[in-house]
Amino acid sequence: MIEAKFWAGLTNNQPNGYLERLPSDGPSVLLFVAPETRRDTLWTELRRRVVSDLVDVSGSDGLRSGRVPDSSRYLVLTSWRSLLGQMANQSSEAGDSSAQIDIRQLQGLTERMDEEAFLPIQAAELAPAFPRRMLGLRTPVDDATQRGVSEGWIDISGLQMRPHPTGYGRYMRLGGSTVWFGVRFELWAGSSDTPLWLDYRPVNNHAVPLSQLRRILGMSHGEEYVPIPLSVGVEYEAVLDGVVDELQRLGREIEASRGE
Numbered sequence: 001m002i003e004a005k006f007w008a009g010l011t012n013n014q015p016n017g018y019l020e021r022l023p024s025d026g027p028s029v030l031l032f033v034a035p036e037t038r039r040d041t042l043w044t045e046l047r048r049r050v051v052s053d054l055v056d057v058s059g060s061d062g063l064r065s066g067r068v069p070d071s072s073r074y075l076v077l078t079s080w081r082s083l084l085g086q087m088a089n090q091s092s093e094a095g096d097s098s099a100q101i102d103i104r105q106l107q108g109l110t111e112r113m114d115e116e117a118f119l120p121i122q123a124a125e126l127a128p129a130f131p132r133r134m135l136g137l138r139t140p141v142d143d144a145t146q147r148g149v150s151e152g153w154i155d156i157s158g159l160q161m162r163p164h165p166t167g168y169g170r171y172m173r174l175g176g177s178t179v180w181f182g183v184r185f186e187l188w189a190g191s192s193d194t195p196l197w198l199d200y201r202p203v204n205n206h207a208v209p210l211s212q213l214r215r216i217l218g219m220s221h222g223e224e225y226v227p228i229p230l231s232v233g234v235e236y237e238a239v240l241d242g243v244v245d246e247l248q249r250l251g252r253e254i255e256a257s258r259g260e
Helices: 016-021 036-049 080-094 097-116 129-136 138-151 185-190 210-216 236-257
Strands: 002-004 028-034 064-067 073-079 167-174 177-184 196-199 225-228
Touching (some): 036 073, 138 236, 196 236
Antiparallel strands (some): 167 177, 177 196
16 A cells, blocks of 8 residues: 655554555555655654554665564555656666656656755754844845945935845845845745845836846846855855955946947
8 A cells, every 4th residue: 555645744544544454464565655855754753653663674775664563564654756766767777768757757746845845843943043044144135235335336215125025135226227135035945055136027127128137147038036146154244245246246247238
């Protein structure tokens, strides 16, 4: 018996009700398939719920497996990544191109669900250092903006601070085009190794057409965001200088393109 899981919780009948339905006249298996990142926590919960203590027969391949005492019934847990990887290898060896295509699609689906899921909370994530770091990301946004305003290459007159549902930032004029600059957690999570971004999407009053901005800033077709890298392993002033230098560079490129 196979039970496919993503991020839904166990039902009241899982796993005991399912184990009781397994045949008792020979070896039988209740197999749970779940996301890789959920494997350890789900196995702990499954074992906690089983009426009898399982006899652990897990191997070294990451497969979680336990036998119900005094029976030949087994509770097994594997991950989508492991299962589909083995299926992909088998279909490749068999030369089954149709199966390979289907498996790749399933791999893409399960990986995407892994990325979008609420992952189990780790103890280190609840320590004060984590929220302090998140709050501290506002500082280079504010300081870089203030430096640009004081030096005259950023204009915020008539524009507002505009927090984003998944971040923090503000509107500004850079190189004659109005942009949003700040922290965007969803872009950080899915696209690049930086929390800071320039967003060209919210406004239409660009001095330079968006298609031209994409070309001069090296953005792909359809992209409307530019990552602003952060220096690592250095003091804050060096981090701030790096952000300011990148904003100035982008501003100069935008300004120079206005006459093209």
